[in-house]
Amino acid sequence: MSMASFFNQRAPKKASSKDDGDRKARMPWVEKYRPKNLDDVSSQSHAVTVLKKSLHTSNLPHMLFYGPPGTGKTSTILALAKQLYGPELYKTRVLELNASDERGISIVREKVKNFARLTVSNPSKEDLAKYPCPPYKIIILDEADSMTNDAQSALRRTMETYSGVTRFCLICNYITRIIDPLASRCSKFRFKPLDNTDALTRLTYVANEEKVQYEDGVLEKILDISHGDLRKAITFLQSATKLHGVAEVDADGDISIDEQGGNNHESSKITVTSVQEIAGIVSDSTLDEIVTAARTHDFQVMFKLSKKLAAEGWSATQMLDQLHDKLILDDSLTGTQKIHISFALNETDDKLSNGTDEQIQFLNFLSKLSQVL
């Protein structure tokens, strides 16, 4: 870095009063726009209605939230806990454990059990006035499907014994990985992928709050790519904004745009192509190229193509994913062909998830595909 650009940088921050705002600007939007209360949670009307009742009756069962990523499971329970206890009491009443914490059987036996066993503290008068403050604690076990079976079994009795003072909330993507005895102790809430209207409303809200400039159809495209995963959608939006916001300023070499933290994107609009690029989506022309190569039934052509795709760095799973959408919806193929294609896709995906070589596996898929077509 040259001397000039060194001095061009912003002067040291003066006071810490700016710190909070600054921190907020640096926060990922996913965290910034996490729902603050249950009403803000998009789409999941069923779960929200049931949980809202608990706000009035202060009666809460053990809960098991399951559903695909980005549907608001963690957000819902955090919002509920905040509404139940308020910021002060929250610290002592809620224990949040996720996969980043050690959660072997020993932790369940000690940490979880000790926390579950504690009698509840008395809430302060102010808190009581503002929040329901029910007489129990909540233990949130996020990403519970990555807990071992042993650790889950150790929870069984704990959940029952201390149910007077503690409620558990298990959160997972795959309910099948939760052992039956645990699942039967909880009331289950399924979080379905967000439908597009709800997701669009939320995304538009975020975009407006952040004053994002975008072309028509960009938000729809983002939702399309993220398949109902709102977190993914918001992350894409933020990444796109960042890339676009600074590109213009970059040209005249002025770094002072940093003044407003995250609000530096007045310059250019987000386009559909840039969103595609960020998401790592394989372009339609490449997909066409793959299908055409398979249709030639010439092995050398396929071999060359697989080599080229590997050099371009496309990820095989991404290509399979998109080929699946393309081929299965292709009306010119017969049912039997589609069955064979699905089978080949399934097999290749399985092998890839075992950490195999991408080029060989993709070449194999290509050869299978060409045999079917």
Added chain:
Amino acid sequence: MSLWVDKYRPKSLDSIDYHFNISKRLKSLASSGDFPHLLVYGPSGAGKKTRILATLQELYGPGVNRMKIDVRTFKTPSNRKIEFNIVSSPYHIEITPSDLGNNDRIIIQDLLKEIGQTEQIDFQTGKHRFKIVIINEADSLSRDAQAALRRTMEKYSTNIRLILISNSTSNIIPPIKSRTLLIRVPLPTVNEIVGVLSKIAEKEDIRLPSNEDEKSSILAKIAEHSDRNLRKTILSFEALAMTNDSISSACKLVELDWEKVIADLSKQVVKDRSVKNLSQSRSVLYELLSHCIPAKIILKELTFNLLCDPRVTDPMKYDIVDASSLFDERLSLGSKDIFHLEGFLARSMVIMESKK
């Protein structure tokens, strides 16, 4: 004297010779003062790491080059002590958790949290309050380790930014992908490599053919020969320059001996499909394995050599690829490499015999 690969490694984003788009994007990210988590993927030798280091330079200035290596010890839950190497500068640390195999989760849990919980204090610029953590070989992180990353990435995002480097995104779990900005780095094209090589040749005073066409054709040949892997290309270019006084089209490219062994093996398999040959190839395979050639690379090379052999017909090729994909999977699941390599050879022989 250092190798040319290191000597001519670009230090800043502006001096990188290809993929200007990516450099521009990284530069604008770096100058915005904010930075998302990144997942940089692409084949090896495409310049992933170089770009990342140049970006760090852009972010923090020359301070990032003051690197040191620490050895830290961690305790597994079963109270075993493990040692782990960390490369760090005042602004970033670089780890390769997959070194530890199944224990990589502990590094993610302990180390990242420790860094995440402490805030960076920088009185000089006060600009970037976060530390960058570079995770190499992210695709070989175990599922547990990746799961452990999920909440850590969100919770401590004010204090750390992660840069994951991997060869492909296939083994990265979707929750991680949805939390990062994906950056794909393709291999440079042959022309771009030729440009890089000519630059080096100029600086090193290498005698190249004066004819422009001949010069670029020979450089292109080197690039093709190394599969457009830039690192490999520069290494073999340097080897070529060391062994010859002047480089001309008459010079023989340096061939790696293990590649030659595999090529010979594949020829042998096509020619003579018998039990006797199978037992001979065992000793060749053992030789390769004992020279630390990874089994997966042997399999891949073998497959490609077989596929390019003119005596192998198209129907055979379909079956060979199928067999290769099967044994590739078994290699990653199993633990005794030689079984699967031999199995693949035997299967290929059977395929060729039956479709003769």
